[in-house]
Amino acid sequence: MDSIQVIILALIQGLTEFLPISSSAHLILPAQLLGWEDQGLSFDVAVNTGSLLAVVLYFRHELLTMARAWMVSLVKRRLCDESKLAWWIILATLPAVFFGFVAKDFIATHLRSAGVIAVTTVVFGLLLWWADKMSRHELSEYQSGWKKALMIGFAQAMALIPGTSRSGATMTAALMLGLTREAAARFSFLMSVPVSLGAAMLVGKDLVESGQAIDYQAMSLGVLVSFVAAYACIHYFLKIISRMGMMPFVLYRLALGALLCGFVFL
Template sequence: MDTFQVIILALIQGLTEFLPISSSAHLILPAQLLGWQDQGLSFDVAVNTGSLLAVVMYFRRELYSMLTAWSGSIISRKQNEESRLAWWIILATIPAVIVGFTAKDFIATHFRNIEVIAATTIIFGLLLWWADRMSREGLSEFQVGWKKALFIGLAQAVALIPGTSRSGITMTAGLMLGLTREAAARFSFLMSVPVSLGAAILVTKDLISSGQAIDYQALGLGIVVSFLSAYLCIHYFLKIISKMGMTPFVIYRLLLGAVLCGFIFL
């Protein structure tokens, strides 16, 4: 890849990983519009690492408190709100891990196409709009509870279908369960840490076994661009939804779905 391709793809990864608009839908557009080839495993590892570092850096205080409280709860068997939140994040991660290991190849074979991505982009965009409009309660992420955490985790497993958007479907589930917009977003972002870390480990393992040539300069640039764009995305997204809600992102998803349908029928 040349420098322009690296920057564009890293920006797409960094921005769409945490916005409820589907990263997979956006990553196919450069190939469709510009005829770019697949970026390869090594670049996937780099940009995923960049976005993972961004969410860890942004929520470093929360993650440190959760990790400390969680490890302390194992020793003392006493819980506080941070340790309970950590346990709920772990519980919410389990469904995606199970589905990922058992159905990854099936999903890649049958669902990774533009028709499915167009449909899920529109359908789950409308579901996000409905959940945002119907949400009336005001729970924080510390009030989730294990049942709600498991439900959000099941929603995250659905996001393995391309076009669904991991952040979008988990925020939708959170809103349906009565979380505030900000709490649903924060819980979704915290959930991304173990999932992204696991994905990075698996893709790195595949990269090592593939023997693929590595362009370290492109990877370094991809990590930096992905990190910066993801960090800014998280910061401004939390500000936007507190004032405007999810409607701008729903409108964007519907327009994106229409563009993808255009590729199908033209």
């Protein structure tokens, strides 16, 4: 890939990974509009790593506090708000891990199509609108509890279907369960750490086993651009979400779904 292609794809990945608008829906658009070939496994590793580094750096204080509290809960059997949240995030990760292993081949074979992505972009966009409209907007992430965390985890597993959006599905579920917009976003972002780390390890393993040639210059540029875009996205999204609500993202998803339907069905 040339540098322009690397920058565009890394920007798309970094900006859409944490917004409720589906990164997979956006990553097929350059191929449709510009005729680009698949970017390859090594580039996927690079941009996913950049997004992971961004969320870890942004929430470094929360993650360190949660990690320490979680260790104390293991050794001394003493729970606090931070250790409970850590346990809930671990619990919420399990459905995606299970269904990822069970349904990985089926999804790759039958669901990775532009038609599926177009439909899920619209359907889950409407669900996001309904959840934001009906939510009580009362609870913080520390008030979610293990049952709500597990339900959000099952929503994250639904995001294995391309076009659903991991962030969109988890925020939708969190809003349905009464979390505030900010709490839903923070919980979703924190949940992304173990999932993204596991995905990066699996894709990295596949890359090593594939023997694919690696363009280290393109990978380094992809990591950097994805990191900067994802960090900025997290920062500004958390600042404006309470005032803006989810409607702009819902309208965007509907427009994107219509565009994708035009490519697929016309």
